[in-house]
Amino acid sequence: MNTSIDARTNKALPPRRSRVYWALADGLVLAKRNLVQIPRVPELLVFSTIQPVMFVLLFRYVFGGAIDVGATSYVDFLMAGIFVQTVAFGSMTTGVGLAEDLQRGLVDRFRSLPMARSAVLTGRTIADLARNAFVIVVMLVVGLLVGFRPEAGPLGWAAAIGLLLLFSFAFSWIAAAIVLMVRSVEAVQQAEFIWLFPLTFASSAFVQTDGMPGPLRAFADHQPLTQIIDAVRGFLLDQPVGSAGWQALAWCVGILLVFVPLSVSLYRRVAAR
C-alpha cells in the first residue's frame, strides 16, 4: 500500500506516553473540534447570548424598580445573578451537543479508535468552558452599558471569574450525566430546564432571600447557586464574602468529584451497547 504511515511497518508510532497524558491530549483534540464548530453554527451562540441579555433588560428595567435590595443599586446586585444564571443555562449547550454526538454516528467512529473514552466528555466540557468565558465577557459589556459599576480590584475580578469558570465546568459535567441518562436532544432540553429553572429562581440571583417564605428561603439559602452568586457578587462589588466563597468552591469541587466519574462510567455503558 502506498502509505507513509503503516501500523505494520512503523511500530514506533505513536509515542508512548501515560494514559493521563493521552486522556488530556484526546480531550483537547475534541475540544478543538467543538470550538471550531461554534462560528460555523453562529445561530447557536447568538441565541444563547440573546436570552441572558433579555433577562438583564427585563430585570433592570421592568422588575428592578420594584425590587428592594438595600443599599446596593439593583443593577449592581443583579449582574452576579445574571452571570451565574447564564453559565448555568449554558450547560444546556453541553447537553445538546453531546446528545447530538450520541445520536449521529460519530460516536461509533470514536469507539473504534484507540483514544481515551473520557475524551468525548472532556472535549465537550472544555470547549463549553471556553464558550462560557466568551459569553461572560459579552454579558459584562451589556452590564456596563446598562449601568453596572463593579468595584472589584484585580484580586476580586480574578476570584469572581475563576469561580464562574469553575462553576461552568462543574455544571457541564452534571449536564453530561443527564444526557447520558436521557439520550435524546429533545428530552435533554426539557430535562435540563426542569432542574435549572427552580435552582436559578429560588436563589439570591434576582432578589434577596429574606423575603421568601420559610421553607423556600431555607432551600434558597443552602443551595449551591446562592452560595456561588453571593460569592461572585461579593467579589465584584468588593463587599465581604463571608463563608459563601469557601462554600461555593466546595460545591464546585464536590460536583466535579461526583459527576466526572459518574459521567465517564455512564458514557462507557452507552458506548458499549
Next chain:
Amino acid sequence: MAHGRPAILAEGLEKSYGETRALGGLDLQVEEGTVLGLLGAERRRQHHRGSHPHHAPQTRRRAEVTGLDVVKQAGELRSRIGLTGQYAAVDGYLTGRENLEMVGRLYHLPKSYARRRADELLERFDLVGAATRLVKTYSGGMRRRLDLAASLVFSPPVLFLDEPTTGLDPRSRLAMWDVIGELVSGGTTLLLTTQYLDEADRLANRIAVVDAGRVIASGTADDLKARVGGERLELIVTERSNLDAAARVLAPYARREGNVRVDADRRHASATVEGGAKLLAAVVRDLDAAGVQLDDLGLRRPTLDDVFLALTGHAAEQPDAESPASTGRTGGRRDKEVA
C-alpha cells in the same frame, strides 16, 4: 500478527438485543488478505425463548482479530482495525481535511504526520477539491468515501465494512467498489456485511450466508451457486392469459417436478433446469405447439439471489435508500446533514 492464524476468528458468538437474538452461535474465519462477505436476512431474527439448543459452551465463545482477543486486548486491537459503518461517521461541521486530521490525532499521530496522512487520503479518495468544504455540503458518495478514508488513517491490516454502498447511486457505488478492490489487492483483510448480493459476488473471496444469527452456508460464490445447481430457464409471455399454459409446458423440464415459479404481474415463469441449449430448443417447440407467444426467453446461471432463496427460503432483505434506519438516527437541528 500471529502467523498461521486467521486474521479474523469467531467461535460461538452470541448477541441478543432484549428478546431478539441477533447472533445465535456465529462461527467465522477470515484468512489474512481475503474478503469474507456476510449475507444476512434480518427479518428472521429469532425470538430468544429460554435456552437455545445450539448454545455453545461458555469456553468456546471467543473472537480474535489478528490474534488479539477482542475483549481482553481491545485497546491494542483498536489500532489494527478500521471500521466503516452504515452511517457515515464523519462530522458534518468540520471540513474533509479536519475530519481526517482529527482521526489521525486520535490515533495519536504527531500533528505533522496526521496532516500529511490526511492529504494522502484526500488525494487517493478523490476529495482534494472538497478538502476545505464542510462535510455537510458533501454528497452521499463523498461522505462514504471520506468515512472509508477515516477508517484507513492508520492503515489497519483488518477492515470491517458494514453495508458500504447502501443508499448510494450506481456511479458512487462502482467508485466505492474500485476503492475497496484496491485495498484488498494491497493485502487488507476485509469483513464485509452487505445485503446486496451482487456486491458480495463482486468483492468477496468467500461468502457466508447468515440466517437467524448462524452461518448456514459458506464458500466461494461459485461453490454456493453450484450448490443450487443447474441453470434457470426464464420466460416472459406476451399475454398474461397464456402464463398457465407456459408453466405447464415448463413443468416437465424442471429439475424437480412442479418447481416452476410464476409471477403473474411480470408475466414471468421460471424453472431450474439441466440440459443447456438443446433443452432450450425443445422448450421453444413445445411452447409453439401450445400456442404460447413469448416476449422473452433465456437461460441464465444461478445468481446469489437464487442461492439465498434456496438456502433461506426467502429473498434477501433489500434495503432502500430512504429506509427509516438511515434517517432515524439523526435528530434535531442538524437533520439535513445526513444524506
